[in-house]
Amino acid sequence: MQKRDGTIDAAIHMFGVFIDLAVIWINSAGEVVDVRLAKSWRSILAPGKPACYVLEINAARIDDFRIGERVEFRELVPG
Numbered sequence: 001m002q003k004r005d006g007t008i009d010a011a012i013h014m015f016g017v018f019i020d021l022a023v024i025w026i027n028s029a030g031e032v033v034d035v036r037l038a039k040s041w042r043s044i045l046a047p048g049k050p051a052c053y054v055l056e057i058n059a060a061r062i063d064d065f066r067i068g069e070r071v072e073f074r075e076l077v078p079g
Contacts, residue, residue, distance in 0.1 A: 002053075005028050005050035006052075007047055007048075007049070010025055010046065010050070010054055011044060012044070012045055012054060013044045014039060014040055014041060014045070015041060017038075019040055020037060020059040021038045021040075022057050022065075023035070023054065025053070026051055026053040026054075026055065026071050030070050030071050031071075034047040035065050053073075
């Protein structure tokens, strides 16, 4: 999480990462602003629009998120 929405602060790199990842950028309003496949060992990626959160998940899940969708973060309560 970044302190505020931005593009440079939300950038990631894939150097030293051994697997491809689905990367989902989400702004402070909870809106998905960019979705990309990040290839292992290949590049530096920044979102197309300012983001506050960067979600890195299994590459097979890339189609689970669409630009413009809303995401809600909830605390999980044990039990």
